[in-house]
Amino acid sequence: MSGDTAVRSGDTVVRSGDPIVRAIGLAKHFGQFQALKAISLDVFRGEVLCIIGPSGSGKSTLLRCVNQLEKVTDGALWVDGELVGYRREGDRLYELTESQIARQRLATGMVFQRFNLFPHMTALENVIEGPVQVLKRPKAEAIAEAKTLLARVGLDHKADAFPVELSGGQQQRVAIARALAMKPKLMLFDEPTSALDPELVGEVLTVMRDLARSGMTMIVVTHELGFAREVASRVVFMDQGQIIETGPPSEILTRPGNPRTADFISAVIS
Amino acid sequence: MLNQAAGRETGTDIAHLRHVPRRYWGRYVSAGLILLFLGFLVDASAHGKIEWRFVGQFLTVPSILYGLANTIIMSILAMALGVVLGVIIAIMRMSANPVLRAVSLGYVWLFRGTPAILQLLLWFNLALVFPTVGIPGVWEARMVDVMTPFVAALLGLGINQGAYSSEVVRAGLLSVDTGQYEAAKAIGMARLKALRRIILPQAMRVIIPPIGNEFISMVKLTSLASVIQYAEILHNAENIYYANARVIELLIVAAIWYLVIVTILSLGQAQIETRFARGAGRRGTVS
Ligand SMILES: Nc1ncnc2c1ncn2[C@@H]1O[C@H](COP(=O)(O)OP(=O)(O)O)[C@@H](O)[C@H]1O
Ligand SMILES: [Mg+2]
Numbered sequence: 289m290s291g292d293t294a295v296r297s298g299d300t301v302v303r304s305g306d307p308i309v310r311a312i313g314l315a316k317h318f319g320q321f322q323a324l325k326a327i328s329l330d331v332f333r334g335e336v337l338c339i340i341g342p343s344g345s346g347k348s349t350l351l352r353c354v355n356q357l358e359k360v361t362d363g364a365l366w367v368d369g370e371l372v373g374y375r376r377e378g379d380r381l382y383e384l385t386e387s388q389i390a391r392q393r394l395a396t397g398m399v400f401q402r403f404n405l406f407p408h409m410t411a412l413e414n415v416i417e418g419p420v421q422v423l424k425r426p427k428a429e430a431i432a433e434a435k436t437l438l439a440r441v442g443l444d445h446k447a448d449a450f451p452v453e454l455s456g457g458q459q460q461r462v463a464i465a466r467a468l469a470m471k472p473k474l475m476l477f478d479e480p481t482s483a484l485d486p487e488l489v490g491e492v493l494t495v496m497r498d499l500a501r502s503g504m505t506m507i508v509v510t511h512e513l514g515f516a517r518e519v520a521s522r523v524v525f526m527d528q529g530q531i532i533e534t535g536p537p538s539e540i541l542t543r544p545g546n547p548r549t550a551d552f553i554s555a556v557i558s
Numbered sequence: 559m560l561n562q563a564a565g566r567e568t569g570t571d572i573a574h575l576r577h578v579p580r581r582y583w584g585r586y587v588s589a590g591l592i593l594l595f596l597g598f599l600v601d602a603s604a605h606g607k608i609e610w611r612f613v614g615q616f617l618t619v620p621s622i623l624y625g626l627a628n629t630i631i632m633s634i635l636a637m638a639l640g641v642v643l644g645v646i647i648a649i650m651r652m653s654a655n656p657v658l659r660a661v662s663l664g665y666v667w668l669f670r671g672t673p674a675i676l677q678l679l680l681w682f683n684l685a686l687v688f689p690t691v692g693i694p695g696v697w698e699a700r701m702v703d704v705m706t707p708f709v710a711a712l713l714g715l716g717i718n719q720g721a722y723s724s725e726v727v728r729a730g731l732l733s734v735d736t737g738q739y740e741a742a743k744a745i746g747m748a749r750l751k752a753l754r755r756i757i758l759p760q761a762m763r764v765i766i767p768p769i770g771n772e773f774i775s776m777v778k779l780t781s782l783a784s785v786i787q788y789a790e791i792l793h794n795a796e797n798i799y800y801a802n803a804r805v806i807e808l809l810i811v812a813a814i815w816y817l818v819i820v821t822i823l824s825l826g827q828a829q830i831e832t833r834f835a836r837g838a839g840r841r842g843t844v845s
Contacts, residue, residue: 397745408837
């Protein structure tokens with residue numbers, strides 16, 4: 289991060305509105321390889337942003353930067369009004385400590401392609417783990433809330449099942465409940481249905497659709513164009529680490545402005 | 559052939575036939591050979607010059623039981639120290655902090671690279687280098703008083719064990735999917751909490767079998783402490799046979815007790831393994 293420019297652009301950012309995510313000139317390098325190039329993006333509260341794009345285009349990396357599973361190498365990123373990974377004092381940016389980063393992460397919930405449930409805990413224990421261990425909530429309260437959340441994803445009857453005893457779709461729904469239990473302001477989904485058998489995709493999308501209707505701000509990386517068309521407020525098309533175009537789903541998915549977008553969409557549909 | 563037969567048979571034809579289980583000839587043959595060998599051993603020991611009477615007599619004399627207790631205490635304490643150090647060293651090894659990583663590497667290099675008996679002798683003879691220990695002016699003691707055979711054995715065996723345990727723990731930590739670290743971070747857990755709550759419990763399934771193995775080694779390794787006059791079972795057995803010359807009988811007494819401890823430990827290990835198999839679909843047999 290080149291300190292001075294980031295701070296100056298930071299001043300204009302804070303004045304010019306209140307998006308929940310703001311990226312300006314964001315870049316991510318893995319050694320010599322540049323996975324994200326000059327990403328600038330605003331995501332507003334209540335919005336459902338779908339990110340589409342070919343494999344390796346940097347979609348996961350972008351999500352992982354937002355909740356700091358990856359460290360940004362250039363540019364600046366704000367989540368929920370806070371500069372990600374740094375604290376500003378005067379004209380300096382101080383790198384945050386690990387516990388401060390953990391606190392910043394609480395603004396976001398993440399759902400992974402491969403579920404990543406904790407296999408040694410039951411569904412219910414998975415859901416209460418964060419509230420009890422991180423938020424220090426009383427266990428009884430956390431259990432009551434977890435049961436409500438499991439009911440919301442249609443799995444109240446599986447509270448005592450271990451992940452191995454659940455289907456992929458059920459595991460992913462528990463994972464959504466686990467993320468929601470932390471009461472995040474923003475939910476990140478990284479191809480949440482890509483690891484599922486086709487007949488299980490629907491149940492997860494239904495849960496996500498309900499979540500979107502309830503007003504949750506969501507960034508969803510997905511190849512489910514039908515879901516994007518129906519639920520997204522905006523669609524972002526990425527290729528080779530860059531945002532190629534952004535717009536409402538009706539526009540991007542039916543009349544894409546860029547030939548690369550058009551190629552990708554016809555490849556996914558066929 | 560096979561195809562023809564299959565072609566002729568229909569489901570109703572074979573549905574009523576009796577099932578004859580496969581015969582495991584290899585099992586019968588190997589069991590027979592082993593029985594033969596055991597018979598030979600029993601015969602040899604009956605005709606050899608072993609007075610089994612003395613074995614029975616010395617099995618429970620106070621000096622032997624005292625040595626047995628010391629062996630058990632030292633095994634448990636040294637192993638506990640070894641596992642605690644092993645976990646700390648393994649976590650340091652996987653830390654992002656290069657200083658911690660270097661310390662961890664150096665520790666393993668030093669204590670795995672020198673014989674345990676040498677380390678025991680060094681600890682025991684520390685007074686030759688540092689005649690006194692403590693904080694000058696606050697508290698001080700003579701090293702010979704502090705570094706008793708018990709303390710020297712505990713430090714020597716425990717610290718040496720820490721080097722080996724750390725590699726076992728590290729293998730366990732590495733066996734856990736990186737997605738688990740990420741999921742723990744994503745719900746706001748800090749590194750140490752994620753290790754304790756999410757990663758270590760899963761790593762345990764990989765760690766326990768080799769640690770059980772190491773524990774069993776430790777029980778036998780405590781016999782090394784006899785060289786620094788720690789009164790463990792072998793040391794006390796030796797003292798008895800120096801007096802009465804019943805060498806083999808007393809060695810057999812010690813051997814019996816070692817086998818008893820190790821048997822109990824093996825049973826305990828199976829119990830612990832079942833506990834940490836929580837939520838794991840796969841069980842221990844390879845079929
Ligand atoms: N940890 C990493 N180390 C090196 N390269 C990586 C790493 N993570 C991702 N990449 C590379 O960055 C690019 C973007 O990856 P990713 O964000 O996972 O793409 P997508 O999710 O769009 O398929 C890919 O070329 C990938 O190989
Ligand atoms: Mg991806």
